[in-house]
Amino acid sequence: MLRVEGLGKSYNDFVAIGDITAEFAAGKFTCIVGPSGCGKTTLLKCLSGLLAPSKGRVLLNGKPITEPPESMALVFQDYSRSLYPWMTVRENVAFPLRKKRLAASDRDERIEEALASVGLADAMDKYPWQLSGGMQQRTAIARAIAYKPEILLMDEPFASVDAQTRSDLEDLMLRLRARYNMTIVFVTHDIDESVYLGDHIVVLGSRPTTVKETLNVPLAHPRDQITTKSEPQFLELRSHVYTQIMRTNTAQTA
Numbered sequence: 001m002l003r004v005e006g007l008g009k010s011y012n013d014f015v016a017i018g019d020i021t022a023e024f025a026a027g028k029f030t031c032i033v034g035p036s037g038c039g040k041t042t043l044l045k046c047l048s049g050l051l052a053p054s055k056g057r058v059l060l061n062g063k064p065i066t067e068p069p070e071s072m073a074l075v076f077q078d079y080s081r082s083l084y085p086w087m088t089v090r091e092n093v094a095f096p097l098r099k100k101r102l103a104a105s106d107r108d109e110r111i112e113e114a115l116a117s118v119g120l121a122d123a124m125d126k127y128p129w130q131l132s133g134g135m136q137q138r139t140a141i142a143r144a145i146a147y148k149p150e151i152l153l154m155d156e157p158f159a160s161v162d163a164q165t166r167s168d169l170e171d172l173m174l175r176l177r178a179r180y181n182m183t184i185v186f187v188t189h190d191i192d193e194s195v196y197l198g199d200h201i202v203v204l205g206s207r208p209t210t211v212k213e214t215l216n217v218p219l220a221h222p223r224d225q226i227t228t229k230s231e232p233q234f235l236e237l238r239s240h241v242y243t244q245i246m247r248t249n250t251a252q253t254a
């Protein structure tokens with residue numbers, strides 16, 4: 001269980017996050033949504049231990065996180081900067097596994113399984129610059145999957161790809177979620193995406209940020225881009241989250 005208690009973060013005098021208490025349930029997919037600049041990335045950085053909170057704490061299974069835990073992997077929005085251009089796809093996926101000191105056969109099996117699960121089995125020997133944006137992001141996801149993290153943190157991972165690739169990557173995440181039983185914390189701007197992917201949604205308000213609401217998403221699995229997104233429950237949740245965020249924006253600009 002990943003939990004933040006009374007978390008606040010200031011950059012010098014600027015209060016980015018006021019006070020957040022939230023739980024990210026084990027084995028569940030939790031999406032974080034909120035207006036632009038409300039501190040979603042800051043919260044994710046605090047969750048990962050990359051950034052120290054100014055107040056409060058982050059707990060993983062009851063223990064405070066002060067540095068990125070071994071059991072965690074991160075996927076960022078900017079895939080072009082997260083892959084090493086001089087390494088092949090296989091080498092990029094292998095890179096974080098070095099510190100696990102696996103037997104070569106185990107390591108190769110993990111790499112091949114992860115690349116197959118993201119549909120890149122045939123691209124192992126290519127370099128990132130020989131791949132499309134979607135393929136590069138799938139490489140970054142395979143790298144995280146091969147690591148077999150308990151917790152996967154993703155910061156707007158599909159913001160830079162086209163709409164069709166984005167839908168494909170969303171469906172890929174749902175399949176990976178079912179297969180690997182990870183705790184996933186997924187920051188997104190996209191309200192539809194949060195409802196489509198999430199088991200839970202944490203809606204953040206504007207700065208200094210607090211949690212406005214935490215929602216359960218009772219939509220059945222497996223989900224489907226057409227049928228799930230036409231269900232009345234999907235449409236209700238989507239407009240509920242949308243209204244929450246619009247209210248925040250209106251209050252902020254009033």
Ligand SMILES: Nc1ncnc2c1ncn2[C@@H]1O[C@H](COP(=O)(O)OP(=O)(O)OP(=O)(O)O)[C@@H](O)[C@H]1O
Pocket residue numbers: 011014016034035036037038039040041042043189
């Ligand atoms: N290193 C930093 N130093 C100073 N201010 C920062 C720093 N990082 C972020 N901020 C500010 O903190 C606030 C929250 O930023 P953050 O990137 O966490 O928001 P966000 O919700 O992820 O934004 P967006 O939705 O636009 O990606 C913003 O006003 C930003 O300018």
